[in-house]
Amino acid sequence: MGRVLMKGTEAIAEAAIQAGCKFFFGYPITPQNEIPEYMSAHLPEIGGTFVQAESEVAASYMIMGGGATGHKVMTTSSSPGISLMSEGITYMAGAEIPVVIVNVMRGGPGLGGILPSQADYLQATKGGGNGDYNLIVMAPSTLQEAVDITQESFELALRYRNPVLILADGFMGQMMEAVEIKPYVDKDVPDISEWALGYMGERGGKRSSLKSLYLSPEALENHNKDLQKKYALIKERESRxxxxxxxxxxxxxxxxxxxxxxxxxxxxxxxxxxxxxxxxxxxxxxxxxxxxxxxxxxxxxxxxxxxxxxxxxxxxxxxxxxxxxxxxxxxxxxxxxxxxxxxxxxxxxxxxxx
Structure with a gap:
């Protein structure tokens, strides 16, 4: 695909498809509705699956299930919708499940309005859910950069087994620019069969346990220490x-x-x-x-x-x-x-x- 004039939301959606995303679960909310609309039309064409969930909460747990299998999965929403997903997001961070989430921000607080905003910065960077966790948070400034970041986000999610959140605003979602969207090939992703569900055969019958519940405080503290080591590695390698x-x-x-x-x-x-x-x-x-x-x-x-x-x-x-x-x-x-x-x-x- 050469350079084509596209709306931001549709460019993000096509970029995800070209990066290998085949599973999208989401719920409509302005100003990002064109992303699920685009996915609903184009994912089935490549054998992918689109599901309009009954709520943002449901969508967050659908991507959790999809990400647990090692597949490239995605959801998109806008500010109040991301708030509803916060429980699922902290579960995914705790269980180290790779997913890509796009927040096309609108004004707040509360239900707010549908016009552009950047008022979800603290929610994204300081944790919208409970516990000690971090998301990788990317903020594109042009639609071409949004395309490139969207594609790389799937690789980053799999590389670090961590949710990646793309913060755009309503302007970026609705503006149109010429973009070039190419098929994306991952460069550095560990073998998913080492941890993902559905690969017992490849692991010699060994089960995989992906969870965020640890009843022993000592076990939970050790898990937190392991997460912090991973976050330190991300800080060292991925700051841009x-x-x-x-x-x-x-x-x-x-x-x-x-x-x-x-x-x-x-x-x-x-x-x-x-x-x-x-x-x-x-x-x-x-x-x-x-x-x-x-x-x-x-x-x-x-x-x-x-x-x-x-x-x-x-x-x-x-x-x-x-x-x-x-x-x-x-x-x-x-x-x-x-x-x-x-x-x-x-x-x-x-x-x-x-």
Whole structure:
């Protein structure tokens, strides 16, 4: 497939199919409904299975069952739906079951509204469910990146036996861009027959036990220690970030997803006027790219966090900089988006231009 013009939700769906996803379980909720709609039409064409579950809760346990067999499975939802899935998600993290979950975020809290938002950052990165666990959390900024991240997420899920959550927002779900979607071949995935259900023959009759229930506190603590070792490995290997015009920057905007795209326009405008402004864009929200912030030049005097929420990433930026650089925030919430003009004005204020 060459470059084609596609809506974000449909591009994500086709990318998943080309990555080998054959099982989709989900429940409709705006603004991601085109993903299950696309899957319902195209998965049967390749011998795959689409099931519209009776609820988001049911969908989370359907992907848990599918992921336990080692197959590539996926669900998608939007903010309140992900909240309903939180119990299943922590079970999957605890049982080390690989799945891919897409959250096309909308405004909140509660039922909120259907317009774009980034207000699920803390839910995604700090744990929406109970217990000590982490998801791998990816935040694309363009539709091509959403395609690439979607495809790689299945590989990451299988490599680490861990749920992967892709955070997009309603803008990314509904915008259209030219993308190229190729069949994806996994590069580094352990043999699933070593752990997945349905491979007793390959294991010489040995059963596989995938669970998150440990009645012995000593056993549960040892399990938690093993999970933490895995998370440490993920932090070491999978942290990703983009820096844009930060080499000589005096002010750096920290943003991800759609807000990073808006911020890039701000930076280009200010650079044309001779002002030294750059962008640092986390691609993995967990593991957070702390090391990339540590590499920012000594010329940086301020960091402006820009988000479509009330400041959920600010604390991570403060930790990443060791609180050695002043951190400011500008955001809009409830489905409102910060404009280029608004962010540019904040930058001008911090630069002492007005």
């Amino acid at each position: 970030c983009e820096s844009y015009m930060t080499e000589d920057a005096e002010l750096v905007i920290a943003a991800y997803g759609t807000t990073a795209r808006i911020s890039r326009s701000v930076i280009n405008n200010l650079r044309e006027q001779g002002h030294k402004v750059g962008l640092i864009r986390p691609i993995t929200l967990w593991p957070y790219p702390y090391a990339d912030f540590a590499k920012l030049p000594k010329t940086v005097k301020n960091i402006l966090v820009a988000e479509m929420n009330c400041g959920q990433m600010v604390d991570d930026v403060k930790v990443a900089t060791g609180c050695k650089i002043p951190v400011s925030f500008y955001g809009r919430s409830g489905g409102m988006s910060p404009s280029v003009k608004e962010i540019e004005q904040q930058c001008r204020n911090l630069l002492g231009l007005e």
